[in-house]
Amino acid sequence: MHILLAEDDINISTIAIMALEQVGGHTVTHVDNGKDALEQALTEKYDLIILDQMMPLMNGLTVCKEYRSLPTSCTPVIFLSAKCHEDEINAFKNMGLGYIQKPFDPATLSHMIDEILATQNEDCA
Numbered sequence: 001m002h003i004l005l006a007e008d009d010i011n012i013s014t015i016a017i018m019a020l021e022q023v024g025g026h027t028v029t030h031v032d033n034g035k036d037a038l039e040q041a042l043t044e045k046y047d048l049i050i051l052d053q054m055m056p057l058m059n060g061l062t063v064c065k066e067y068r069s070l071p072t073s074c075t076p077v078i079f080l081s082a083k084c085h086e087d088e089i090n091a092f093k094n095m096g097l098g099y100i101q102k103p104f105d106p107a108t109l110s111h112m113i114d115e116i117l118a119t120q121n122e123d124c125a
Contacts, residue, residue, distance in 0.1 A: 001026045001047040006037035006063065007080065008055045015106050016050070016080070024110030034058025041067050046075050048113065053081040053092070064095045076120055078113060080104070 003026050007013040013030055020026045029044070031037050035057040041049055049067075051060035058066075060079055067073045079092035082102040092099040098116030100109070 002045070003028050004037065004040050004044070004046040004049045005030045005080075006032075006034065006050065006055060006060065007052045008032045009052070012052075012080075012102065016104075016109065019106035019109040023107060024113070026110070032056070034060065034063045038063045038066055041073070041075065042070070048117070049075050049077045050080050050113075051077060053079060053088070061091060061095055068095070076117060078116055 003020055005013060005016055005020070005028050007016060007030070013032070017028045017030060020028050029040060029046070031040055033056040037049070037051060037055070038058060040046075041063070051063055053060040060081065064077050067077070076097045077095070078098045078100060080100050080102060081088075081092065089099055097120055100112050100116075104112070
């Protein structure tokens with residue numbers, strides 16, 4: 001699976017990339033701000049987009065909202081965030097396909113993603 005990871009914390013992104021590539025066998029493209037995440041999502045083909053909420057230039061919910069406003073945008077989006085209030089989690093789930101809380105267990109990150117994707121109802125042409 002080709003994954004776009006938008007995460008501005010270098011330590012978290014390094015761990016996530018290692019977990020996704022080495023444990024999950026995925027290919028990861030990494031960006032560290034929301035503006036680049038939106039640009040990548042609009043110009044490249046990804047099987048999954050993982051967005052942090054708190055990023056420079058544009059937060060994850062704004063990226064997802066702008067991406068979802070286009071009729072051709074059906075790539076699944078999962079939020080990876082330290083935000084843990086119920087209203088924030090509901091916003092993530094309403095805008096994207098799922099939510100994974102930081103800190104996460106690198107050994108199970110790919111499994112958590114697979115579980116979220118198994119609930120996917122979207123059809124992508």
